[in-house]
Amino acid sequence: MTTRPRLRLGRHLLPGLVAVGLFVVLAVGVLAAPLGAAAGFPAEGSLAEANVTAELADGGSVDGGSYASEFDGSTTRVTVDRGDGTVAHTLTAADVAAEREGDTTYAVVSVPADGERVGLERIPMVDHGEAAAGPGAQVEGVDRSAEPGPETGVHAVARRGSITETIGYAMFDLRSVQPLPAESFLVVLLLVAVVLDAALEAAVYLARRGDDEVLTAIGRGEEGGEP
Amino acid sequence: MAVPTSYYVVLSAAMFCAGLFGILTRSNALTFLMSVELMLNAANVNFVAFSFHHGNLTGQTFALFAMALAAAEVAIGIGIIVTLYRNFGGTDVTIAREMRW
Numbered sequence: 001m002t003t004r005p006r007l008r009l010g011r012h013l014l015p016g017l018v019a020v021g022l023f024v025v026l027a028v029g030v031l032a033a034p035l036g037a038a039a040g041f042p043a044e045g046s047l048a049e050a051n052v053t054a055e056l057a058d059g060g061s062v063d064g065g066s067y068a069s070e071f072d073g074s075t076t077r078v079t080v081d082r083g084d085g086t087v088a089h090t091l092t093a094a095d096v097a098a099e100r101e102g103d104t105t106y107a108v109v110s111v112p113a114d115g116e117r118v119g120l121e122r123i124p125m126v127d128h129g130e131a132a133a134g135p136g137a138q139v140e141g142v143d144r145s146a147e148p149g150p151e152t153g154v155h156a157v158a159r160r161g162s163i164t165e166t167i168g169y170a171m172f173d174l175r176s177v178q179p180l181p182a183e184s185f186l187v188v189l190l191l192v193a194v195v196l197d198a199a200l201e202a203a204v205y206l207a208r209r210g211d212d213e214v215l216t217a218i219g220r221g222e223e224g225g226e227p
Numbered sequence: 228m229a230v231p232t233s234y235y236v237v238l239s240a241a242m243f244c245a246g247l248f249g250i251l252t253r254s255n256a257l258t259f260l261m262s263v264e265l266m267l268n269a270a271n272v273n274f275v276a277f278s279f280h281h282g283n284l285t286g287q288t289f290a291l292f293a294m295a296l297a298a299a300e301v302a303i304g305i306g307i308i309v310t311l312y313r314n315f316g317g318t319d320v321t322i323a324r325e326m327r328w
Binding site: 011018027030198205 | 229231233234236237240241243244245247248251252253258280281282283284285287288289291292295296298299300302303305306307309310313322
């Protein structure tokens with residue numbers, strides 16, 4: 001037999017009117033609010049996807065334009081000219097982490113562009129020092145003093161920022177390597193772990209029948225008979 | 228073409244009001260729990276929608292933690308309902324009028 005909840009006009013009229021009234025007020029308020037266009041997350045084919053081929057240490061060519069970078073000891077200034085206007089980014093050492101792939105260590109820099117987010121870029125480093133090895137390591141600066149060559153220029157743009165990846169990094173406070181903007185949630189993660197543990201304990205406590213009995217319904221009959 | 232953020236917020240408002248209606252009209256504890264979940268998920272839809280709107284993943288991460296808290300809440304809620312059923316022979320919240328029995 002199927003039972004369905006019945007709507008009783010007498011008792012349910014006032015709560016129904018309250019709920020519908022609240023919805024109308026909220027909907028009108030939201031639709032009239034000047035929210036503007038959504039910033040969104042990086043799309044395929046943005047600068048992060050461009051195929052960059054290096055020619056010089058301080059500059060290179062990108063698809064449909066040129067790429068130049070200057071390092072003054074603490075700040076790297078990256079300029080991208082794609083024919084439709086020059087976009088410049090200023091990076092500090094705090095934005096830079098290191099990543100090793102094969103024999104080459106790359107400086108991984110986060111480049112926020114105007115109006116779009118481009119995730120991570122990798123600039124090969126001439127100095128393969130120990131301090132620069134490993135993801136997440138802090139880099140003082142990119143060494144541009146060596147002779148320019150294929151390995152010292154802008155080698156490749158790494159990847160677009162992944163949403164799932166960023167959430168994972170944000171949960172463990174790994175902001176130096178997260179490709180998209182997000183706050184740190186390490187403390188929240190630990191608190192939620194404790195809360196879930198407490199909830200498990202509380203659920204077992206509430207499901208107990210007596211002081212000594214633990215979950216009799218599991219594995220046995222309701223009255224302790226055979227399963 | 229992305230769906231405008233305001234549409235998500237209107238959906239969230241509808242979910243919240245449906246949950247509110249359920250809490251105001253029903254007396255079954257399980258239906259109560261479902262209505263509270265509906266309201267909680269309405270907040271989650273808002274978090275994700277505004278996360279997209281601002282291009283910042285804080286909202287999505289927060290929604291993930293809100294889901295974990297909802298799971299904890301349901302675990303305790305169902306434990307309370309089981310106790311309610313044992314002591315009063317039903318899950319009607321209007322029968323249990325005392326905090327201790």
